[in-house]
Amino acid sequence: MAQQPPQNYGYMQQPIPIPQNGQHNNQGLVNGGYQQMNLPPNMNPVNPLKPPLTMPGQQQVPNITTSNVPLIQAPTSINYQNFQTNALYAGVNGSNSALSSRTSSPGIQQQNLAPNAAIPTSQLPPSKSYPSYQHLPGQQQMQSPVSMPPPLMNPQQQQSSSQFPMTPLSTNNSNVNNNNVSEASNNTQMPTNINPGPTLMPSSQLSGPPHLSASMANLTINSSVPNFPTQMPSSKSDQNLLNNNNLQTKQLQKRPMYPQQQQNPSMQPMNPSLQPMNPSMAVPQQPQQFQAMSPQQPFNNFPGPQQNVQQQPQQARENLQYQNFQQQPQPNQFPGSVVNQGFNKMWGRETIDLMQNRHVLPTTKVVSPPVKLNHQFHEATNCNPDIFRCTLTKIPESNSLLQKSRLPLGVLIHPYRDLSNLPVISCSTIVRCRVCRTYINPFVFFVDSKKWKCNLCYRINELPDEFQYDPVSKTYGDPTRRPEIRSSTIEFIAPSEYMLRPPQPAVYLFLLDVSSLAQQSGYLDIACQTIQEQLDNLPGDARAQVGFIAFNSAVHFYNIAENFNQPHEITVLEVDDVFLPCPDNLLINLKECRELINDLLQQLPKRFANEHDNKSALGAALQAALKLMNATGGRVTVFQTCLPNHGPGALQSREDPNNRSSKDVQHLGPATDFYKRLALDCSGQQIAVDLFLLNSQYSDLSTLSGISKFSGGSIHHFPLFNINKPQQVTEFQRDLTRYLTRKIGFESVMRVRCTRGLSIHTFHGNFFVRSTDLLSLPNVNPDAGFAMQITYEESLADVKTVCFQAALLYTSSKAERRIRVHTLCLPVTESLTEVMHSADQQCIVGLLAKMAVDRSLSSNLSDARDAFINATVDVFSAFKLAQNLPSGASGLIAPQNLSLFPLYILALLKQVAFRTGTSTRLDDRVFAMCQMKSLPLDQLIRYIYPDFFLLDSLFSDDTDKTDPPRLQLTAERLDSRSMFLLDNGVNMFVYVGSNANPSIIKNVFGKNTVNEIPDVCYNLPNLETPSNEALHDFINTLNEEKPFNPTIQIIRDTSPCRSLIVQYFVDDRNENSLSYYEFLQHLRTQVK
């Protein structure tokens, strides 16, 4: 262990080949070579295909006969056993039977597998159509297995063939080695007998599968330990491992544990058991033949039996290659031949064994899987995935198919996103379907030039003559040139029939808490100052109005009129039945009374500075606001610093500070429905209430949030705010500025329609559901995201595509009634494999997070946590069934597109909203839950799993600078010679290693040494050096899509603030949660 190089990411590296049984290998290769068509699917041996190569560090296993470590030791210690089978989404229980029946009837599965298991010749594309798939020439693939049986039949000979006939190949192409590593590692894990149930391996096969599995567990449990490089191996299992190592080295003739490349030739004598049995074997020729056939082949994409042959000799080398391999996870090559693999790749059906590829996060941005429609124009015009996204990019044709996949079906939408180019059209008649009122969109079908068929209800509608006119080219004729048909996101300026009343002025009312706690926090200065600065930037036309109400134990109104020379304060002491002291002049025109408003905002902070009133009558102030804005609607902004404890809606403190880290989290739900009912009243009057909570003590956000949740507002939280903390002041100012200046839509409603056969089940976000598909949003803002769960009403077997259309009707701040329409079109599929391979992991995680919040509120937090794990286990079990993997197979096979799913789920389990064991203030937890419900997906993912970059490439002198790679959030990635950047959307941390290059430090920070960087250091200096500019440019590109620029904090690795960044390393284990690898192991034991 002590020799373990730092780059050894959790795996032990020992290049000792495992003495493999030939039969085992034999079976796999034959199978792989001849394809599985004539085998019953269940007999399909997954792993035996793999060559007898082993994972570094796991090879000593067969020599050890005494390890008896409980396999599930790590998970059980975290108390995960009591899983209930309640998955998050409804209807899942019903599908249990479906799943189990599938296991018992392999015949059914064969159907689904067909495309995977073997490629019928009819499905092969015409050969000229894939010249680019060089590694896939059909003929060769068909040939190669046939040409290979002699070498393949006897793997022991392959091992003996470590006369290295093919070493040149391996040295030339490191990618091959990479492949080998993943295959090899697969192989070692294969014989683990962890899962109860039939193993497919012959019993005579290996002398030690159980031991292998046992020490495997050892290894893998350990593997999380080196995550913190400083941690000493101390646990029992560590010692076990050490012992094993000793044992191993003795038995294997004292070979070095970490041989270098030059030790390669010594490999052969190491394995006396693997002496050649059949000298006539053809292996040496094989790779040559292979090379001759296609010398330029990209081997990294060429999985299959051929490589098996080469693997033994490369074994030593792979240890070195393994480090490269970490960067780029290779798709797992389990059952299937070359043809199969190649086609899987072509069809986007790659799979990956998560147990082998711990570093699954791509170094570039995670993108949603593309929607593939059989229509190029439709594909090009489909809605931007940042706006509208579905958890499955291929919709299952029936509910039963969806249940088999165990994936949640829903759409996530960010309807009012700030867009740079949005086609806006103004026309007298907006073309809509007469039955379902769908807006015309790119995915409709034109029966002829006068008629169109609705793509949601399939009714044939007349096309108005006006629609023949193309406003861009100013010609008549082809309706498909209209902007409505050319863009799936479009905005209409609505005619008067879309208004219930004339557009109202933009009205902004500010409710300011002036209780003694508010005075202590000093927020009032900042808030008033920021509001004053941004008054000119408030969206609105000349009629825009503002108003101010301050509240402590009384409600203070400010009467401002043009003829006054200073604002008048009117105090209403009667808070139990609050009334408006004067009928007008409480809301005043922003432009006309600008001076007086400035005056008021300057006086307000001082006005209450000497009053020590510790009561807060928020309820009364809100009631007054409702009365004040009854006629016009608008936006109420509440600044609250303490628990409302006076008048209507008074609350008691419910949090027990000693209970903050307990498993059983109480009081997630509201204490009273006062705020909810008030929100509904506000919603009816088109008033939205936004809440800024700047509390220094428990303020019962779970109850207070109701006022924003149900009125379409937004919630902002600044825990422990104090004016003496400059960082918090900056954050608050930045957030408030963005809030005041961002676009706003008033009197808005959003309707989501979907193709007949589907219906909307549950909505997530801040709004009030007014009817089955209509959301009432008194205000809509560009930072609000929504989600809808979808259910089936009937089968979709007879349709090819499904469309979702979201139409947001709102009054802009310029008093225009507008409709923003987004349409998303998705294909329908009947194949379970396709469904699984089309899943959008980020979207699924986003939806699951929202569902889990609901579950925490309706049931409890531990239920929600269990549901996360069950959902993950279900998905992997379903995939295993869909792929027809044997139940005994080890590894955790995931489709490539779901490879990050466990990573995100684990991050969610450690998120403030769902974590247990760590001390978490209730308000913080509730706020995190509110964020889960209302953040748009791109921000939500960053909130769950922050972006982490290695910055070194920015400062290199090369001319072709690459973008800094993304890294997984684990401390093992930290390096004292490098600089890192962590971006969670709200904060950015630049982490500087203590041994970083001093010239770079000088260039970037203007400091001579790392130690000159202070412990608490905010903001990056602006220096005129290339490195500094490169970092600024990089940060600016990261900030492009964000609502506001995060604050930047620079952290030395020796700084006491280091914990700020370490807390985001969710892949690592901490006192009461699993590391990523342990989590995978836990999943593997659960996956049936």
Add this chain to the structure above:
Amino acid sequence: MGFSFSAASYIVALIGDAFLIFFSIFHTISFDELKTDYKNPIDSCNSLNPLVLPEYALHLLINIIFLIAGEWFSLCLNLPLIGYHIWRYKNRPQGMSGPGLYDPTNIMNSDTLSKCMKEGWIKLGVYLLSFFYYLYGMISSLIAT
């Protein structure tokens, strides 16, 4: 005496049951209106919530009369429904300050809505069947005297 107390209990039950039938019809119609977007959930819930407790009370009253009249069989028939009512009210949405079962913010969830619909129809069926049973009970008790 041509008119026993048990006959009287059945007559009262008949009249009460007729009201209960009206209640459940009203429920089903309201939920149907919600489903077809004719009504605002706030209004619907505001009109439905005050009716929930009177319905339960009326049903309980009928059964108390059965208890007094010693109509054990009829009482037993109604016991499950009483139990259901108690369970249902215990599990009403959290944090409701007023009486009633329906929360306008989650009533539009299609699960909740379909559950309420189903509940309305089943109750309507139960009340209709018990109406005819009470009629039979009234006649038989009248004949017996």
